[in-house]
Structure formats: structure tokens, C-alpha cells
Amino acid sequence: MSRYLTPAKIGLLALIELYIEQAVPNDAIITVINFITSHLHDCDLTPAPPTRSDRWKKAESIIGLVVSIKEFELVLSPFTAADRLPGRRLWDRFLEKLWRIDSLHGLQKFFDRLPHLLIKTKEELRQIAERGEEPPSGTLLSHNSPFGVFVRRSWLEFTRLQFHHTTDLWKAFVKYRQPTAGHWRKRNPQHGRLSFDSVLMTGEHEWGDNTEELAVVAYGNMLLMGNHDDTLPVSTDDIESLLEFQVEQNQKYGTRVPPELKEKFQRLLKDSHVIPSLSHYLNFSDAWRSGDYPTSFDYLHRYFDYTMQNRDRLFYQYALMNLAIVQSDFGCHKEAVATMLEAVSTARENRDMTCLNFALNWFFHFGKHHPQLVQELENNSMLGSGKESLAFLRVKAKETGMWILWSSALLSEAKACMSSGESVSTALEHIVRSSQLVVERNLKTMVGSQLSTVMSLWDRLGVSYMSSMTCEVFLRCHAQSSIFDDELKVKCRFAGMLAGKGKYEKAFELLESIDKNSLRSAKANQYWHLYRGLLKLRCDLHRNNLEAAETLLSQLLQIGTEALEPDMVFMIDSLHIEALIRRGDFEAAFTKVDRLIAELRENNRDISLRIRLLLAKAHLFDCIGRPEKGFTISMRAASLAWRARLIPVLWQAIGALANVLTSLSEFAAAARLLMAVLPRCLETDAAYVTGALYSLLADARMGQAGEVTANDQNQPLGHHRRGVGTTQGKRRMEFLTKADEALDFAFKYFSIVEDVEKQCEMLAKKATLMRTMGDYVLAGNYAAKYMALRKGQTSTATAGGRAV
Numbered sequence: 001m002s003r004y005l006t007p008a009k010i011g012l013l014a015l016i017e018l019y020i021e022q023a024v025p026n027d028a029i030i031t032v033i034n035f036i037t038s039h040l041h042d043c044d045l046t047p048a049p050p051t052r053s054d055r056w057k058k059a060e061s062i063i064g065l066v067v068s069i070k071e072f073e074l075v076l077s078p079f080t081a082a083d084r085l086p087g088r089r090l091w092d093r094f095l096e097k098l099w100r101i102d103s104l105h106g107l108q109k110f111f112d113r114l115p116h117l118l119i120k121t122k123e124e125l126r127q128i129a130e131r132g133e134e135p136p137s138g139t140l141l142s143h144n145s146p147f148g149v150f151v152r153r154s155w156l157e158f159t160r161l162q163f164h165h166t167t168d169l170w171k172a173f174v175k176y177r178q179p180t181a182g183h184w185r186k187r188n189p190q191h192g193r194l195s196f197d198s199v200l201m202t203g204e205h206e207w208g209d210n211t212e213e214l215a216v217v218a219y220g221n222m223l224l225m226g227n228h229d230d231t232l233p234v235s236t237d238d239i240e241s242l243l244e245f246q247v248e249q250n251q252k253y254g255t256r257v258p259p260e261l262k263e264k265f266q267r268l269l270k271d272s273h274v275i276p277s278l279s280h281y282l283n284f285s286d287a288w289r290s291g292d293y294p295t296s297f298d299y300l301h302r303y304f305d306y307t308m309q310n311r312d313r314l315f316y317q318y319a320l321m322n323l324a325i326v327q328s329d330f331g332c333h334k335e336a337v338a339t340m341l342e343a344v345s346t347a348r349e350n351r352d353m354t355c356l357n358f359a360l361n362w363f364f365h366f367g368k369h370h371p372q373l374v375q376e377l378e379n380n381s382m383l384g385s386g387k388e389s390l391a392f393l394r395v396k397a398k399e400t401g402m403w404i405l406w407s408s409a410l411l412s413e414a415k416a417c418m419s420s421g422e423s424v425s426t427a428l429e430h431i432v433r434s435s436q437l438v439v440e441r442n443l444k445t446m447v448g449s450q451l452s453t454v455m456s457l458w459d460r461l462g463v464s465y466m467s468s469m470t471c472e473v474f475l476r477c478h479a480q481s482s483i484f485d486d487e488l489k490v491k492c493r494f495a496g497m498l499a500g501k502g503k504y505e506k507a508f509e510l511l512e513s514i515d516k517n518s519l520r521s522a523k524a525n526q527y528w529h530l531y532r533g534l535l536k537l538r539c540d541l542h543r544n545n546l547e548a549a550e551t552l553l554s555q556l557l558q559i560g561t562e563a564l565e566p567d568m569v570f571m572i573d574s575l576h577i578e579a580l581i582r583r584g585d586f587e588a589a590f591t592k593v594d595r596l597i598a599e600l601r602e603n604n605r606d607i608s609l610r611i612r613l614l615l616a617k618a619h620l621f622d623c624i625g626r627p628e629k630g631f632t633i634s635m636r637a638a639s640l641a642w643r644a645r646l647i648p649v650l651w652q653a654i655g656a657l658a659n660v661l662t663s664l665s666e667f668a669a670a671a672r673l674l675m676a677v678l679p680r681c682l683e684t685d686a687a688y689v690t691g692a693l694y695s696l697l698a699d700a701r702m703g704q705a706g707e708v709t710a711n712d713q714n715q716p717l718g719h720h721r722r723g724v725g726t727t728q729g730k731r732r733m734e735f736l737t738k739a740d741e742a743l744d745f746a747f748k749y750f751s752i753v754e755d756v757e758k759q760c761e762m763l764a765k766k767a768t769l770m771r772t773m774g775d776y777v778l779a780g781n782y783a784a785k786y787m788a789l790r791k792g793q794t795s796t797a798t799a800g801g802r803a804v
Helices: 007-020 026-040 052-067 070-076 090-100 104-112 122-131 146-160 163-187 198-207 210-219 236-253 259-271 278-290 293-311 316-329 333-350 353-369 371-380 386-400 403-420 424-441 444-460 464-481 484-500 504-512 522-542 546-557 566-583 586-603 607-623 627-644 647-663 667-682 687-714 717-721 724-752 756-772 776-803
Strands: none
Touching (some): 007 026, 007 052, 007 090, 007 104, 007 146, 007 163, 026 070, 052 070, 070 090, 090 163, 104 198, 236 259, 236 278, 278 293, 333 371, 353 371, 353 386, 353 403, 386 403, 403 444, 424 444, 444 464, 444 647, 484 504, 484 522, 504 522, 566 607, 607 647, 627 647, 647 667, 647 687, 667 687, 687 724, 687 756
16 A cells, blocks of 8 residues: 555545535535544544543544545535535535546546646746636635645655556555445446446456456456455555554543554554554553553663664653653662663753753652652752752743643642642742643643642642532543543542542542543552542441451552552551551551651651641540640641641641640630631531531530539539529530530531441430430430440441451
8 A cells, every 4th residue: 555545535535626616515514624624634623522532533533434435424424415406415426526436547537637626826827828728716725725735745646656556546446435336326327337447347348258357357356245355445644643643642641542442553553564663652652551561661662773773862862761751650760760860861962951851850750759769869969959940940941932841840839838838829829820821821731730739729728619619620621631640630539528528429439430441551540449449448447347447458558658659658557547546556556657757757748747647646645545645746736737827737736736625624715716616627528527626515515514513512502592503503504505516516527427436426425415414315315326326337347347
């Protein structure tokens, strides 16, 4: 097959000729132009695909057009022809164009007409005037228009074909057109069995029975019944176009090629005479994302070996950069650092600022995940710490016009500000500057990172409804044009928010709705399974299904921390500490918390994680009956959270501080603190934290009621006679009533997240409170509910343990 021309391209030329002849009706013009343009250039006039799987329909359409003429029929059949009798479809008009090419000579005449479709140049018009001819009129194509360029190139490629390549093209065209023979003969009964070739049909009267033998000589049994020649009429241009499209989809969205499409493409590639080197890069990318380490290395070396032969060492640094990224993804971190350093050196030698900036950006993010591996590099580097590196990277990206890298650097600076607890206004300034760049330069692939940073900011400020709204906006409006990793992380984040509100079923449904083909990528699949496991673990812990929780934990803890993101590692450690506390193994929990605090302090990690560990330590002191030992820790956590404007963590720290005050009999102060923070805590949609604060408020109110009782008992007898005791009794009942209301709210929020242990605790407190208030019937009812809930919890945990 030729390098460019195929039967499908002849069909596109015939369709362009119909368009110029104004045979296309007005209601079909947009459809026809979009169909032709989508197969000539990387553009499409249709709206964005509604789902990720629809993105691959363009490649399926290209393959379908190359393989069969059915694609033309699907597009043209619904419309009538504008220049024929009623009842004639545009499809019939198209077939008329194709069947007029009835011989090799007819194919030559078809291509000879192509230059007449173009606007004449000034020189050609002058020559026509000198000959006394009329200049051409009607609709003509500009030489530089998309259709004009295609027509010119097709004519030029045909003139360059040698005779045997021309005959091959003619045979392929006859075979490509043959499925429409039945429909064409139904419309034109005069056409017979040999109408596909006018030479055979004309010479049949002279040659008689020898016509069949001549047809066999000319076409080689191609048209005989039972022939199963599977060779496809594909050109090198089609293969390269498909390769570029697949690589673009792979790099732009981070997804693998669907299996059915890959099978079709491999069949096309098998029938191609030349296999482009880009196919090795596609195989490398597919193997890399599937988690096949040896195969990805093999294809990466194979691709860049071909590249080195053709372009010397101009692209050597990109080979090294790809190699370092692959090594990092497969856990070879030291080798990745060494390879990327070599890429930096080579990029500096070749003065390739694009590669150099990307390598520096990779070093920054790699250092965030693995600070111990790049600590020595930072100490010896003239760039200094991460902040200086980001500032340098931002300036260089701006100078070289690398808009995506510039936006990424601004977002990284915003994340660094939030991580270190610096000014929120500074972080917001970086986010706004990045947003302006995304909008001005139409950086659709950066919208996911942009909105993820905005979500983090809203979460830290305690405005969870804004974070939820941003998640929904991204998933509804921007997910289809963003990288799949961004969509996956936003969906997992949204599922975590739903789980925090107790909507576990909706959270799991959201995770299950993710495109299955996109999850064929090994890294994304691992992240999805891990997050799903974490949600299941949190659900089991709340339901006190400790056996199933420990089974999940044993699997999660076996995964190396080097292969996970820092946030994911901290979530696993936090749930492990919670499981140890629920099991009553406080010594192991203390050991783990102290170790994690030391590690985070040494690596200067996110201040939010350090505050959460301080609160976990204060909670451990409360669990062992020594809450006053956590006073200093709670004060420090509250101070850090207020300084960093970490509002949700601040309310937890205030709750821990109120618990210490309650243990020190400072009930009024504890109640004032809790009443001040509870309205703001309700805005965070953190049901468990809200329930814990209401429980602490109930304890403080009970303490205040106890103080009133003690004061009443210490009063002299004369005071009771003057009515003082009655006033104290009303105050006591008021505090008990407020404690009862607080317990009701606490039970409600613990029920939302299905925390059985806390529900039992609230019922026990309610029963005690009712006995204190003298209502023994209600006290008995609450005690019975407690026993029923505890019994149901035991049976569920046993069944869950057997199921796991």
C-alpha cells in the first residue's frame, strides 16, 4: 500500500467533490464538513464526549473508515441529495461518484480532475486569458484551506506513485467499494456482474468465456466467492495518525488504550509495510501503565534507539527523563535520582530549557515524597530549599513560555504555604494567579490540579460545603478534559467527604462509577483499591467490626510506604492507631504516635499532620484516664492550628482542651469553649467530631449540675427556708436538661457515622442521667437499648469476622 493514498481517502475526495458541486443539503453541511475534517486533522466540531470511553471513538472511526465503507453510509444515509430527484439520498449520490470510477483509467481521470477543484493562481488565470478561455466559476477551494491542502497533497502523491503501486491502489479500491454493489445494482439494474471494471464489461462480448480468466489474471481471485483475504488497505499516514492520537490520549489523560481498540490497531499495524518507531513508545507507555516493568524498559530502549539513529543526541535527555520517571514509579528511587541528574546534565549541555525545567520540577515533587533521598542534593545545590527552587522554576517557566509548568509551580507554592502554616492570603494569591493563567491560556488539563488545591484551601478553612461544591463542579464540568489521575483523586476525596457524613453507600457507589478501562492503569488501580480499602476500614472500625478491620489493616500495612503518597500513608497510620485504641492496646498506640511525631518533625512535613498526631496523643491520655496530662499538648495543638488557620483541627483541639478542663473541674470554662466552637464545627460537616464535642458538652453540663448540687448541700438550713434551695434545684435541673439535649445531639451524629461504640456510650450516659433525674422508667428503656445495641454489635462483628 502507498505511503498516503488509500481507498478511504478516495472516498473523502469524492465527498469533497460533492460538497463543491453543492450536492450536500444545508442540513447536512455541518455533519459532512465535520466528518471530513475529523479524518484530515486533529480537530472536531462536535461537543466534548460525555464519557471517557467516548474519547476513543475517534480512533475507532478512523479504523472503521480504513477497513470498511460503512462509515460513509452511516453519515450520508440520513440526508437527501440537494441536486437530484426526490427520494435520492446523499448516500446514493456518493455511490454514483464512486462507481463512475470504473477502471484504472477512470481512477487516473478522477485524480486529474482534482486540480480543477482549486482556485486558480494569478499565473494560471493569465494563461487562461491568453488562450481566450473562460475562467472557472462556482465554488472552489483555496490552496491553503484544509480541504485544499488535502486535495493538493492527494494529487501530488498520486502523481508520484509507480505503476504497480497505482494498480495496487485500484485493486484495493475495488475491494473497498464492492460491499455496495448490491445496493448500486438495485438502483441501477443495467449494471451487471463485471460493472466494477468497464474494460472487462466492454470486452466481455469479444473475449467471451475467457473474460473470467482475464479477471483472475488482473485481480488475482480477489473478487471470487469464498475469498478471505484479510489484508487491510492501510497507509503509513493512517498508522502514524492513529499512533499520534493514542499517544496523545495516553499522555494527556493518563489512560491505556482499550483492549478492543488495541486489537484492531495491531491488525492494521500487521498489514502495514512500515512500522513507525512511535509504536514502540506507545507499547512502552502501555506496558508502563499496566505495571509491566521489564517490558516497559525494553520498549523504552527500543524507541530511543531508533530516535538516536535518526536525530543523534538531540533527544537523549528525554530518554533519560522517561527512564527516571519509570524507575521512580517502580520503586527504584536511588536509580531514578541518578538518571534524572544525568538528564539535567545532558539538558544543560544541549541548552534544552524545556527538559531542564521539567526535570527540576520533578526533583521538587520527588523531594516532597522522599526527602531523605534529596536532602544531600539540596544541601549542595545553589538553589537552596524547596521555596527557592519553586521561585526559580516559576521564573524560568515564565521566560520560556511553559504555561503548564508555570501554573504548576504557582500551585506548588500555594501548597507549600498551606503545608508550612504560612499566610492563607499568600496561598490564595498564588492560586488566583494560577487560575488566571489557566483561563487565559485555556489549560484544560490543569483545571484538576487547580480545583484540588482550592478544595484543600476550603477544607483547611473549615468551609466544607464549598469544598463539596468544588468537587461537584469539577466532576460535572471539567472531568472529561482533565487527566484521569485528577478525576480519580477528586472522586476519592468526594467519597471521603460522603463517608464523613455517614453516607457510606453513596461513597462506594461513587468509587464504583469510575471508568473501568481507566482503572486498567496499575498505579490508578492501586490507588483506587487502597482508598476503597480505607473507606471499608473506617466503616468497620465505626461498626466495631474489629476482626474484619484487622484483616484489612494487615493487608494495608504490608504495602511499602515508598510506593504510596504521604497523605495515604498517614491515613493508614491514623486508622491503625484508632484500631489499637479500640482494641485497648494503648502502649502500642503510644509507641506508634511518638514515632510518627518524631518522623514528621525531622522531615518538616505538613503541619496539619503534626497537629493531628498531637491530638491523637492527647486522646490516648484521655483513654487511660489521665486527660490532664494532655493539657500542654492540647494547648500547643490549638495554638498551632490557630496560627496556621487549620479550622477543623482547631475545633478538635478546643474539644481536647475542654475535656482537660472538665477533668480539672473547670466545667463552666469547658462549656463556654464548646458552645463557642460548636456552631462553626457544624459547618465542617464532620459528623464524628461534632458528636464528640456534644458529648464533651454533656459532660461539662453534668459537671455544672454536680457543682450546683454540692453548693446546695453546703448551704445552711436557713438558706433553704428562704427559698435558696429551690432556686438551686431549678438551676440543677436546667443543667441536667441541657446535658440531656447535648447527649441527644451526640447520639444523633454518632448514629450518622454508625459508630456503635460511641452510640453505646451515649445510651449509657442517658440511662445514668435519667436515674439522676429520677425517671427510672426511661433509665430502664435506655439500658435496654444499650444491651440490644451491644448484642447486635457482637453478632455483627462475629458474622463480619467469619465473612472476611
